[in-house]
Structures are given as structure tokens and as C-alpha cells.
Amino acid sequence: MKKPNQLRKILEQSHQDFVKNPDRLQLYVDGGQVVATGSTSLSFEYRYTLNIICRRSNLI
Template sequence: MLKPASLKKALFKSVPLLRQNPDMLRLFIDNGAIDGTLAASLSFENRYSLDVTITDYTGDMNLLLVPVNAWLRENQPDIMTSDEGKKHGFTYVADINNDDSIDLRMSLRLTERTIVKETGGALHVTQLGEPPEPVPVIRPTALYINGELVSQWDE
């Protein structure tokens, strides 16, 4: 699995308190399921909930939620685009402790693709990341034919 380590790295990079106190962060995988078929390939999709627990946190909770949201935009964008993802893809619970700290548990519904190919009687497994985000469309404002500008316009 690629995503748990990727999220951990993103949180350490963006939250100084976690970087200085890595024991505050714990990751758990729950409700894992494999979505495979009877196709010729053994390729499959791995679906699971990644539970991210941060203990004894005293800062602004948004300092944790925003980096996770940014990470999801690149690593599980369907959470932000599908109705099901918006409702259940990123949830959290916070326990308020006696000392003004919180224990925050975030649950992320994630998927990862695994390609399995058979070559020469051996199985070769490749873990895939998310497909790249679509490149923003930049509309042309000029037309050249054989290197000569023949038309130009405003957007």
C-alpha cells in the first residue's frame, strides 16, 4: 500500500508538532476489501478505511484537517467529487481531554490499484498511484500555418 506512507509523509511535512513528536500520529487500516474479478489477470482494487489518530493535540484542528484535505485532492479526488465521497469519504471524531488537548481520529475511505501480470510463468505485481490530475486546458489565441501567423484573437 502506498497511500498510508504518503499521507504520513505529508502530515510530517506540513505539521511541525507531528514532525517533532512522531509518536502522536498512529495509522490503522480497517475494513479492507479486495475488488477482483474472474478476468484473465489477477489485478485488483484494494478498498480500505485509513484511520489516522493524533493524540494529545493542543493546536488548531484546522492545521490537521487542511493538509489531509490537500492530500486527498491529489491522492483520492473522488472523495471531493462524488456524493458518496463527500458524505462518507473523510470523517472524524475528536475526544476532548481534561488538559485542553484532543485526540483526533480521522477516517478516510481509500482505494489503491494493483496490477498483476503473468510473464514466463511468474506473477509480477505493480502497485499504482492515482492517475495524474487532468492538465488545465489552455486555450490557444493564435493560429500559425507553416510557421506564419495567420490569425490571432482574445479569449
């Protein structure tokens, strides 16, 4: 499950506030399962729901 970490890194690069305040960006994985692809090779894929919570900074 490299995708959530890659997405977090991209979001942090695009918005420096997430680096300064990492609690404002939360990623949660729900309902994951491993699924066989059915191809001739022994490959599989992860299927899951990724929840992203972004809290904005106080503007006052």
C-alpha cells in the same frame, strides 16, 4: 497500500510536530480486502478504512 504511508509523509511535512513527536500521529487500517476491477486486464484494488488519530501538543 502505499496511500497511508504517503498521507503520513504529507502530514509530517505540513506539521513538524509530528516529526518531533511521531506518537501524536497514528494511522490504522481496518477491514481491508482485495477486489477485482472486472476490466479485461488482470487489475485489482485495495479497499480499506483508514483511521487517523492526531493528538495535539500540550499548550500549557
